[in-house]
Amino acid sequence: MxxxxxxxxxxxxxxxxxxxxxxxxxxxxxxxxxxxxxxxxxxxxxxxxxxxxxxxxxxxxxxxxxxxxxxxxxxxxxxxxxxxxxxxxxxxxxxxxxxxxxxxxxxxxxxxxxxxxxxxxxxxxxxxxxxxxxxxxxxxxxxxxxxxxxxxxxxxxxxxxxxxxxxxxxxxxxxxxxxxxxxxxxxxxxxxxxxxxxxxxxxxxxxxxxxxxxxxxxxxxxxxxxxxxxxxxxxxxxxxxxxxxxxxxxxRQNKAGPNTAGGTATQSTGGGGGGNGGGGxxxxxxxxxxxxxxxxxxxxxxxxxxxxxxxxxxxxxxxxxxxxxxxxxxxxxxxxxxxxxxxxxxxxxxxxxxxxxxxxxxxxxxxxxxxxxDPKDTLLREFQEEIARLKAQLEKRGMLGKRPRRKSSRRKKAVSAPAGYPEGPVIEAWVAEEEDDNNNNHRPPQPILESALEKNMENYLQEQKERLEEEKAAIQDDRSLVSEEKQKLLEEKEKMLEDLRREQQATELLAAKYKAMESKLLIGGRNIMDHTNEQQKMLELKRQEIAEQKRREREMQQEMMLRDEETMELRGTYTSLQQEVEVKTKKLKKLYAKLQAVKAEIQDQHDEYIRVRQDLEEAQNEQTRELKLKYLIIENFIPPEEKNKIMNRLFLDCEEEQWKFQPLVPAGV
Missing domain, CATH: 3.40.850.10 (Kinesin motor domain)
Known part of the structure; x- marks a missing residue:
């Protein structure tokens, strides 16, 4: 990379x-x-x-x-x-x-x-x-x-x-x-x-x-x-x-218990951080x-x-x-x-x-x-390559053009992940052919197929049907042909009509896939009111400048405090012994207060470590109790041969540092 x-x-x-x-x-x-x-x-x-x-x-x-x-x-x-x-x-x-x-x-x-x-x-x-x-x-x-x-x-x-x-x-x-x-x-x-x-x-x-x-x-x-x-x-x-x-x-666990004796787990019902729902x-x-x-x-x-x-x-x-x-x-x-x-x-x-x-x-x-x-495993590059391939196929069929956006229902569509993705996870997307008016500034119009494409295909199919029907009628009326030849010609015409229908379905599927893929790619800078856009940009820049100025002021004040302390320490000239005693007494009190603060901090840290250790010991004791219970169940309720079968299936997954079971049926069988 x-x-x-x-x-x-x-x-x-x-x-x-x-x-x-x-x-x-x-x-x-x-x-x-x-x-x-x-x-x-x-x-x-x-x-x-x-x-x-x-x-x-x-x-x-x-x-x-x-x-x-x-x-x-x-x-x-x-x-x-x-x-x-x-x-x-x-x-x-x-x-x-x-x-x-x-x-x-x-x-x-x-x-x-x-x-x-x-x-x-x-x-x-x-x-x-x-x-x-x-x-x-x-x-x-x-x-x-x-x-x-x-x-x-x-x-x-x-x-x-x-x-x-x-x-x-x-x-x-x-x-x-x-x-x-x-x-x-x-x-x-x-x-x-x-x-x-x-x-x-x-x-x-x-x-x-x-x-x-x-x-x-x-x-x-x-x-x-x-x-x-x-x-x-x-x-x-x-x-x-x-x-x-x-x-x-x-x-701490004494503060983490349920709010009531029968407290139950709940689930948020969406929209951020709030809401209660049913729970288990x-x-x-x-x-x-x-x-x-x-x-x-x-x-x-x-x-x-x-x-x-x-x-x-x-x-x-x-x-x-x-x-x-x-x-x-x-x-x-x-x-x-x-x-x-x-x-x-x-x-x-x-x-x-x-x-x-x-x-x-x-x-x-x-x-x-x-x-x-330029990483290797980008989904965007996979989409671009697939869109280019579909576009080439549609151009070859002479069916690619542009049309205005039309409203349709939203649907959910599964899209295969690129080959470079580990384990090939499934990427899903909502494919929508329309946007709400409020979201138009987020979604510029994109080149898609002509609105007359379906109508043209229907007209073309209807024309071909009519032509084939005329040819079939002409074959029926042609008395120079024997019945076997007529039947053979009619079957050929029916086959041509079926091929035509399949071609139409293939083109429609290709067009739908092209539209679905292209709709997921976002291109900015289109269909936006330039004046409003510039004003919003200026407001955001001003907000960023104010935030940056606050940050600089904060850093400068922190630096000034440090320098003031250093300056006080460097001053060594006094007008009298009395002044020197007062300044050094003040400095001594300040240093003594710092010493006391450090001692208190050390004691607090010690107390904190004790609390953490107690929490860890409590967790360890709980795990030990669970382990003893499981051993008790295994020794008294599970036959030795079943226990051996289970033990033989265990293996250590070094990547996750966990013990796992080998599958009963090997992969690929």
Whole structure:
């Protein structure tokens, strides 16, 4: 794969704090978090602090307080990353935090209200608006949606959403999921429909911390392929992949139980992060889910700690499905943004501190993003080649032309994946011959067949029928022919008519396939009001300039604070001994306060490690109990010969590091 190398860049980390909830206010919980938006700092005060203990301060690339808007986060932090994806980079946005701190709200928001839409719907609008304004470029956009529930990967867009999928690794393309479905989408409406379908089957449930809590890690993957003619006269394809990750909440198990004794799992009913539906599972599932979630997030923390430390030669990506899928996003070929979501209430102090430390470590990770240029396995190139082949066949038949768009019903169509794709997953797409008026700016008119094609074919067939009928009548009236010759000639005419019908069907199928394939390719720069388009471009540029200016101001203020401290240390001239005593006493107090803060931090870290160890021991004890129960069942209820049969079928899958069963019937038999 040809690629343009780029110097490494740090993982971008921002923090966001939600307001106090009514429940927290009613319970009398005080606010312990303060956000300095200008300096990009978060200050956390310990509600149980000893007298004189200083609050803890963390600095990030940006912080967003309770009054921040969804658009602020997107325009200042996420928009540049989406622009990079459209240029051919890989990008990842993920939200991390305790349950109930606003991860799903940040990522998805409220879809029906434009000002409350989160990162994902704003990214949809951004991508298709960019495509509609592009010039001399051809795009193909496809989407996949998956979740990791209790360390099992599920395809949320599959007809069998509960089916477990396997992780595979390709030396050229990296980690991928076998048989993961992907949908080609042509506008915002279609890609939103894809996400809503997935949200209906995602695992959510009610816990003490949140009435609608995500009980799985969900990853929405958008692949944008762009074809553009280069200076060498050849078409070059760039492929950008965007991972939009909504992590399950981190919490201790005593806070993760069901909201009621009979708490049940629920499912969101689409449209972003809300809604309850029917569900399965009992309240007893909550501790098990929390255990799996915490183990997965612990593995993520270990990967981040190993990457941030710069001392470890081994990065434990294989410890969980989540870290394997995010391998490129953490220290690899991707630009990554982490949004740390925080709760401001005093009862969430431990969780908020843990989240802030996690985010603080993530700042030190260095990625090496590069443009993915001219990869071998692009679906866009396969589509272009197939369209060119179909076009040549239609031109050969003399049936290719143009016609205005006409309305028709939407249908779902399966399209074969290109041969270069690992394991040949099925790519599906909605083929629509019309667009809503609201989406016309996203979907320019494309060259398709003449509207008179079907009529011409019918007229041609009717003319041929009439001609054949006349010839048949002439044969019948010709008394010079014997009956056998007449019958033979009539059969020939019938055969010609049947061949004609088959030719018509073949041409119609060819034309339909051509239209279906071409409708999936998006070409910008057509059928757009130039004046309005330019105004929107100018507004977006202004917003980007303002966001960039805020970022520069924040960096300058942080640098000024550091320089002020250095300047104070360098000043060594005093007008009197009294002044020297006062200055040095002040400096000593400041250093002593820093020392106390470091000691408190060390103690907190020690306490945190003890808590993590206790959680791991609890999980280990639970697994040991389950293992003993299974051994008890095997020893007392399964005959030895059946046990031996099962043991003989076991083998270790080194790629997934799991024991599996060999099939009873060998493949291919």
């Amino acid at each position: 040809a690629s343009k190398t780029k110097t490494s860049e740090a993982l971008k980390v921002v923090a966001r704090c939600r307001p106090l909830s009514r429940k927290e206010e009613a319970a009398g919980h005080e606010q312990i978090l303060t956000m300095d938006v200008k300096l990009g700092q978060v200050t956390l005060r310990n509600p149980r602090a000893a007298p004189g203990e200083l609050p803890k301060t963390f600095t990030f690339d940006a912080v967003y307080d309770a009054s921040s808007k969804q658009a602020d986060l997107y325009d200042e932090t996420v928009r540049p990353l989406i622009d990079s994806v459209l240029q051919g980079f890989n990008g990842t946005v993920f939200a991390y935090g305790q349950t109930g701190t606003g991860k799903t709200y940040t990522m998805q928001g409220t879809w029906v209200e434009p000002e409350l839409r989160g990162v994902i719907p704003n990214a949809f609008e951004h991508i298709f608006t960019h495509i509609s304004r592009s010039q001399n470029q051809q795009y193909l956009v496809r989407a996949s949606y998956l979740e990791i529930y209790q360390e099992e990967i599920r395809d949320l867009l599959s007809k069998e959403p509960g089916k477990r999928l396997e992780l595979k690794e390709n030396p050229e393309t990296g980690v991928y999921i076998k048989d993961l479905s992907s949908f080609v989408t042509k506008n915002v409406k279609e890609i939103e429909h894809v996400m809503n379908l997935g949200n209906q089957t995602r695992a959510v449930g009610s816990t003490h911390m949140n009435e609608v809590s995500s009980r799985s890690h969900a990853i929405f993957v958008i692949t944008v392929e762009c074809s553009e003619r280069g200076s060498d006269g050849q078409d070059h394809i760039r492929v950008g992949k965007l991972n939009l990750v909504d992590l399950a909440g981190s919490e 599972g009992s309240g007893g599932e909550r501790p098990k889910e929390a255990s799996k979630i915490n183990l997965s997030l612990s593995a993520l923390g270990n990967v981040i700690a190993a990457l941030a430390g710069n001392r470890s030669t081994h990065i434990p990506y294989r410890d969980s499905k989540l870290t394997r899928l995010l391998q490129d996003s953490l220290g690899g070929n991707a630009k990554t943004i982490m949004v740390a979501t925080l709760g401001p209430a005093s009862h969430s102090y431990d969780e908020s501190l843990s989240t802030l430390r996690f985010a603080n470590r993530a700042k030190n990770i260095k990625n090496k993003p590069r443009v993915n240029e």
